[in-house]
Amino acid sequence: MTRLKTSSAQFGLIGGICRASSDCILVQEPSPLSPDARWKGNLYLLAEPASEGGRNAPLVRQVLTEIAQAYYACTSPSITTCLGRAINQAGRSLFQRNMQVSGHEKVTVGVTCAVVRGDELFLAQVLPGQAYVAHQGRLQAFPRSPSWDPEAATLPLTTHLAALGWGEEASPEFFHFPLTPGDVFCLCSSQIGRLLGREEAEQVLLYQDAPSAVEQLYRRVHQQGFGEAHALVVEMQTAVSREGASLFSWAGLQERGRLVGETLATWGGFLGGEVRRLFQRPQPPAEVVVPRRPKAPPPPEPTRPPEMPELARPRPRKSLRQKAYDLLHPQMAFPRLQRSRLRIRPARRPRKPLPWALALVALLVLALIIFLIVQEDRARRQAEFRAQLHAAQSLIEEALQIADLPQANAKLREAEQTLHGMLDPQHPDPEVQLTLDRLQEERDRLNHVFRFPQLDLLIDLSTFTRTMAAESFSGACTETCTFRDLVLVDDTLYLLEGTRGTVYQYASRQVNPALIPVLWPGMPNLGRPVSPILDIALLKRPQDCQPDSSTSDWLAALDAGGVLYLYRPGQWEFYTLTLSLTENVSWADSPTDMEGFQGNLYVLKSRMGRLLKYYCAFYEEWGPESWLLDPRNVRLSEAVDMVVDGSIYLLLSDGTVQRLYNRKYDRAISIQGMLYPAELAPAQVFTENWDDPYLYLVDRSLGRVLQLRKEGRPALVRDLRGPHDEDLRGLRAVVVVAEDHLMYLVAGSKLYRAALPEPTPPATPPPAATPTP
DSSP states (O other), X not given: OOOXXXXXXXEXXXXXXXESSOTTEEEEXXXXXXXXXXXXXXXXXXXXXXXXXOOOHHHHHHHHHHHHHHHHHOOOSOHHHHHHHHHHHHHHHHHHHHHTSOGGGOOOEEEEEEEEETXXXXXXXXXXXXXXXXXXXEEEEESOOTTTOSSSOOOOSOGGGGSBTSSSOXXXXXXXXXXXXXXXXXXXXXXXXXXXXXXXXHHHHTTOOHHXXXXXHHHHHHHHTOSEEEEEEXXXXXXXXXXXXXXXXXXXXXXXXHHHHHHHHHHHHHHHHHHHHHHSOOOOOOOOOOOOXXXXXXXXXXXXXXXXXXXXXXXXXXXXXXXXXXXXXXXXXXOOOOOOOOOOOOOOOOOOSHHHHHXXXXXXXXXXXXXXXXXXXXXXXXXXXXXXXXXXXXXXXXXXXXXXXXHHHHHHHHHHHHHHHHOOXXXXXXXXXXXXXXXXXXXXXXXXXXXXXXXXEEEEHHHHHHHHHHTTOTTOOSSOOOEEEEEEETTEEEEEETTTTEEEEEOTTSSSOOEEEEEOTTOSSSSSOOOOEEEEEEEEEEGGGOTTSOEEEEEEEEETTSEEEEEETTEEEEEEOOOOSSSOOOGGGSOXXXXXXXXXXXXXXXXXXXXXXXXXXXXXXXXXXXXOSBXXXXXXXXXXXXXXXXXXXXXXXXXXXXXXXXXXXXXXXXXXXXXXXXXXXXXXXXXXXXXXXXXXXXXXXXXXXXXXXXXXXXXXXXXXXXXXXXXXXXXXXXXXXTTTTEEEEEETTEEEEEEOOOOOOOSSOOOSSOOOO
C-alpha cells in the first residue's frame, strides 16, 4: 500500500472580495505522531449558510468548531458513526439557539464533511452543499447537479429544509471511496455546483494540482459575478517525493527514515497506552457519604444562682493581651473627663467665582486658537492639494495641444508623477484617481494604444508539463517552461517550447481542444534520433513545386542536428540540411530563424551574417544558396527575426524593419520617436500573407504588439496591449487571423487569445501581384 499525504488549497469570495482562507472552511490535520491521525485521520469541513437572515460568520465558525471537537472526542471506532454524532450534536445546538431568537435572526447551515484516513475517503453531507471526487481520472459529483444531466439530477428541490437548524435531528448522507496518488476531491458551495457542467468540472479538477484548481474555480466564479462562494480542493500525493523515489539516494534515505520514525512513534504511543491500561485499572467511583442529622443537645440542667447582692456586677476576666496593655499604659487606670463630641468649624468664607471663570475663559480661548490653527492648516493643505491637482490637469491640457509626440509624452509623464505624489494609498482621493484614469486614456489615444478588452487563457504550459513529467514524458520540462514560437497550420496551432525543444499541437477549433506533443527530443518511431527543435515555420508547398498550382500547408521544424521535419496530420518527411557554404559550422552555434514561401525555405543565421535559401523539393540535393547578392546597407548581424511574403522583412535589434527585395536592400521602416515608452526589446515580426498590408512587431520587454504599415506613413498604426501593462510581460510570438478578427499570443508559459480591433485602411494600397524574392 502506498503511503499518502495531502496538499490542500482554498478560497473564500465574501462580498465580491477574494480571500486566501474562508471563514466557512475548517481544516484539521493532526500531527502524524498523534493518535488522532491514526484513528480519526484528517478532517475537512465546509459550511454553507442556507437562511434568509444573512451570513452569521461567528455562528457558522462555531458550528464547524463544534463538529470538529465532537468528532475527535467520539470514542467509537467507526468514522461514519463519529461523523453522524458530531453533525447531530451541532445541529441540536443550532436548533436550540434558533428557538430562542426571533425569526429574522434564525440561521440554518448546510455542511459537507470529508475525512481522509490512510487510503480511504469518507464523505458526510447535509444539503445545501456540493462535493466532487476525482478517482483515477473519473469524476463524480455529490449531489449530481442539473447542469450535468437534468433528467438524472439527484439535487432535491427543498435543500434548505434539510440544513442544520431546522430540526433537532439531521439526516446526513454518507459516501466512501478508496484513494490513490493523484486523486482530488473538492468541497464547494452549491452555486458553484450549479455553475460547473461536467466538461468544465473535469477540465478544472482532473490532472491539476490543488492551487491551480482553486485558481481556475475562482476565475469562473469571478466571471459570473458571484458575491459569495467558497471552495476547498485537496490533492492526494505520495508521501515520498520524486527526489526520494530512488531507494539508495540521500533524499530517499532521509524521507524513508522520517516515515519509519513516524510509524514507530505512532505504534509506540499506541502500545504505551495499552500497557498503561493494563497496569492502571480504573478506579471505582468514590462513595458519596451523606451526613446524618446531628442529635439534638440535651436540655440544660437548671443551675443555682450565685449568692451575691443584686447591685454587684462580676467583672469579666482579662486576657493576657489586655493585661500587658494595662501594664504598658498605667494612665488608663485613672478616670477620664468625658467631653461631648462637639466639632467647632471656622466660618466658611464665600468663594470668589472670578478665578474659575477666568480659567474657563482661558481654556475656551486656547481651544478656539487650536481649532483655528487646525482649520488654517487644513485649508492650506487643501489649497496646496487643489493647486497641484490644477497644475496636473493643466499639464494634461497642454500635452493635448502639443503636436510633437515626445514633448506631449513628457508633459503627461510630469503630470503623472505629480498625481502619484498626491495619491494616498490608504485613503485615495476619487478626484485624483479620475484624473489618473483620464491621463491614461489620453496617453493611450495620443500613442495609438489599443487595449484588448479581454485575454482568454487557453493553455498554461507549466501545469501541463508537470502533469506530463509525472507520466514520464521525456519531452516535458519540470521547472522553467516557456514558449518560444507559434505557427498556425490549417486552423491548428503549433507551439515550440524553448527549454527542451518540444513542439506541441493545439487544435483551437475543436470543442474540447487539448495540448498534444507531436515532436520532441528522443521521439521514437521516426527512424532517426531527434535533437532539440530550434525553430518552426509554416511552409505552403505548391504541388510539384509549381508556383501557380494548388498548395498544401506543412509544419516545418528544424532541429539542432540540421534535420528538417515536414509534418501534416498522418504524414512525415525528413531532409538533412547543409548549413554553410564554406566552413563546417553547427546549427546550434547561433540563433536560427526559418521561414517558408512558395515551397522554398529561408534560413537566417544573423551572427554568421548568412541568409540562405533552400529550393522546394531539393532541400538535400541542391544545398543552400546565399540569397543576398548586394549586402550594402543590410544589417544582417543585428537581425533578430524575419518574415517572407514575397519580400523579406528583417527585424533589427533597435526595432527598425528592413525590406529586402530582388535580393538587395530596398528601404527601412522606422518607428523611432513614435512609441511610449521608447524602450523596445523586439522578439518577432509577423505578417499573415502577401496581401496583408500590416506587419506585427512583438516587444518582449513591455508585452505589446506594434501594428505597422508595410507601405505609407506614418508607419505605426496601433500599439496593442493587454488590459493592464503587466498582463503580457515576456511576450515572444503572435499569430494573426484577420478573417476571424483574432490574435493568438504566447507570453512565458501561457497561450492567450484576443479579439482584434476593426481594421484600419492602409495609407497606400497593397501591390496587386505576388512578388517573388
